[in-house]
Amino acid sequence: MGAFLKDLNDKGTTIILTTHYLEEAEMLCRNIGIIQHGALVENTSMKNLLSKLKSETFILDLAAKSPLPRLEGYQYRLVDTSTLEVEVLRETGHQ
Incomplete structure (x- = not known):
């Protein structure tokens, strides 16, 4: 469509x-x-x-049975066994 x-x-x-x-x-x-x-x-x-968005969300498809990566400083969540959602804050003052 x-x-x-x-x-x-x-x-x-x-x-x-x-x-x-x-x-x-x-x-x-x-x-x-x-x-x-x-x-x-x-x-x-x-x-x-x-x-105007303050953050962007990235969806990562993980390889089967891979360990969850360490992403210090980022908000993230495991959506299911092979999908990771990561929120990245945008820098202020830049366009």
Whole structure:
């Protein structure tokens, strides 16, 4: 579905997409509006919105039966037996 929508958008079609997943919006949208409790709280470019994030989350697929890596200074959690989620804080003052 994403490839179909992206192709339509590349041909000049405006698409209004509703999603709860920023990753999905990031792949498909240049501009984004965020509605919270019925009010539009953000209306900006995707690039500008992403620059405001305080952290990024990385999903790592671990090799089978590998020991959990030590990641001192990072928040992380084991999602399942082979998936590790790591949160990395962005440096302030940089874009």
